[in-house]
Amino acid sequence: MTPKFDSWADVVAFACALPDVEMLPFYGTPCPKLNGKALAAPGREAGSFAAMCQPDEKDILLETDPDTFWQTPHYEGWHALLVRFESDDPERIADVLRRAWWDRAKRPQRQAFGARP
Template identity: 55%
Template sequence: MSLDWDSVTAFALALPDTGISTSYGSPAVKIVSNGRAFIHTGREAGSFVLAIDQDTKEMLIETDPDSFWQTPHYHGWPGLLVRYGSSDPERVHAMIERAHDWAAAKPEVKPRKAKQ
């Protein structure tokens, strides 16, 4: 099974309470009830961004750096890059489910105040 943005999005949208949206101007899948994105396209070719807790992020980068990685932009942020060319798409799907559950458990996103 080969991964691409369309297959990743289809998998994520099959999870409960999800919808297509944007995050930082990029296509994303969010939790509808709280507005939290858990996957989005990002800026790095050949990868998508998975929003996930810091402990899981560190474990994934350590155990499978060929699939899960980060650039300096993502250091200290609960998100990491996932290569579409991962040799373990089942693990990628499991991590999308975990990211979904993590995002669904968070409170609703509060609107930002307009800059004056």
């Protein structure tokens, strides 16, 4: 089944289905976290949410799919980028969230999950 990311509720549902994720405050807002570290957060900009990612992957995503992935000056230099809801490639967004999970996982969690998406 292809995931959908049409709203923040969809993002939360997907992220919370990943192992050991729980909703905890992130700058005062409940967000999906693994081991106390955020995977995603509601975007400050309408129609988007922020997803955590590695800097090198961020650059690739911004360059290869600017219709989905973007940033404002607020997110420059930060390990996150904005993701527009209702993307044409929801599986790519799912992989970004899975990688955010994997990057925050402890070794036993990674071993149970498998290779990094």
